[in-house]
Amino acid sequence: MILLKDGVKYFLHDYVSEEELEKMVIEHHRDIFGTNSLYFDPQTMKTQTGIEARNDGVILTLDQNKWYILEVELTKHRLDEHIIPQITKFSIAYEEAGTRRKIIDTLYRTIRQDPERTVKIRTQEIEDLHKTLSDLIDIEPTIAIIIDQKTPELDSICKKLPFQTRTIEFRTYSRENIGTGVHIHEFQPLFEKKIEMLPTKRPTVPSGEGPRKLVEVIEVAELVFRGEPLNEAFKNIAKQHGINESTVRDKCTRQLGINTGQFKEKIQDKNRFITFLKEKYPQHEHLIDERLS
Numbered sequence: 001m002i003l004l005k006d007g008v009k010y011f012l013h014d015y016v017s018e019e020e021l022e023k024m025v026i027e028h029h030r031d032i033f034g035t036n037s038l039y040f041d042p043q044t045m046k047t048q049t050g051i052e053a054r055n056d057g058v059i060l061t062l063d064q065n066k067w068y069i070l071e072v073e074l075t076k077h078r079l080d081e082h083i084i085p086q087i088t089k090f091s092i093a094y095e096e097a098g099t100r101r102k103i104i105d106t107l108y109r110t111i112r113q114d115p116e117r118t119v120k121i122r123t124q125e126i127e128d129l130h131k132t133l134s135d136l137i138d139i140e141p142t143i144a145i146i147i148d149q150k151t152p153e154l155d156s157i158c159k160k161l162p163f164q165t166r167t168i169e170f171r172t173y174s175r176e177n178i179g180t181g182v183h184i185h186e187f188q189p190l191f192e193k194k195i196e197m198l199p200t201k202r203p204t205v206p207s208g209e210g211p212r213k214l215v216e217v218i219e220v221a222e223l224v225f226r227g228e229p230l231n232e233a234f235k236n237i238a239k240q241h242g243i244n245e246s247t248v249r250d251k252c253t254r255q256l257g258i259n260t261g262q263f264k265e266k267i268q269d270k271n272r273f274i275t276f277l278k279e280k281y282p283q284h285e286h287l288i289d290e291r292l293s
Helices: 018-027 029-033 079-094 097-112 115-123 129-137 152-160 212-225 230-241 245-252 260-267 270-280 282-292
Strands: 002-005 008-012 038-040 044-046 052-054 058-061 066-073 142-147 165-169 171-175 179-186
Touching: 018 029, 018 066, 029 058, 029 142, 038 097, 044 079, 044 097, 052 079, 058 097, 066 079, 066 129, 079 097, 079 152, 097 115, 097 129, 142 152, 152 165, 212 230, 212 245, 212 270, 212 282, 230 245, 260 270, 270 282
Parallel strands: 066 142, 142 165
Antiparallel strands: 002 008, 008 171, 038 058, 044 052, 058 066, 171 179
């Protein structure tokens, strides 16, 4: 592949190592994830049983209410031997409340110690940073795999991962006879338009909409109230949204502060279940009534 600009040729660059590509990604993380995104150095998480998971960095996009686990890869390496074990270990670690608390505390501490990050937080009018981080980390991360070239193997691997995954092909072209001192990057950003700053107060949620985790709980309940077995309801809602069944189960249990047995017990009594959801989501009572009453 050759790029031609004003008669000058740019040739596709062959990355020497993942570290070289990683440095370029970090340099342009705001172009990839959004103007207000925050990059954090690689994190190593360890479970109580000693399982360790290390990533290539963490990206927060608070104005988009998302966070990413960064994985930078080269196709010349064995992707299956690296990506699947790493993300699987992270998934195991993420399930532990203690691990999530460590992630939150580490990010909070890092932001507070960095003037540049602190200023960016202030521009977004975030009043309680620790709570904002806690709410964000409670949402499952998206795995951002940035690679020099997409392959069928990568597509197959992504289907086996326990989290939602986005893949980005990041290519670099260097100027003829000069090298990467003059270069062009080619990639598809993960955001499509300029994101506005978060308002001080959350806008009223229109009828029929709501936080995704609540909507999926309601959808499970709707199926159960129509007579569908709970396990089948979990599977069908997961299939409908293109996510793992474990993700739906997590929203119906851990994220509601209850276990599976308690969820099964509550959902057997429709009125009791509706009351329970309203106590958890008082700002969305109208949505719960519309869908379940």
